Amino acid sequence: xxxxxxxxxxxxxxxxxxxxxxxxxxxxxxxxxxxxxxxxxxxxxxxxxxxxxxxxxxxxxxxxxx
Numbered sequence: 684x685x686x687x688x689x690x691x692x693x694x695x696x697x698x699x700x701x702x703x704x705x706x707x708x709x710x711x712x713x714x715x716x717x718x719x720x721x722x723x724x725x726x727x728x729x730x731x732x733x734x735x736x737x738x739x740x741x742x743x744x745x746x747x748x749x
Contacts, residue, residue, distance in 0.1 A: 689740035696733045703729060 707722045 689736050689743060693733055693736040693740065696729055696736060700726065700729045700733065
């Protein structure tokens with residue numbers, strides 16, 4: 684996977700993160716704690732995936748620069 688592909692994937696994940704954040708705001712006013720927990724779990728998973736993709740992109744960029 685190229686650096687550009689990794690960055691594109693990270694951007695897609697960040698878009699998912701934004702949607703999940705909006706979902707959390709929506710459920711924060713409700714009394715549905717199970718849905719809020721599901722959204723928080725989704726946010727945590729997306730954050731891990733974003734971090735992994737950015738790490739891949741950084742490593743690939745460094746190896747291309749050498």
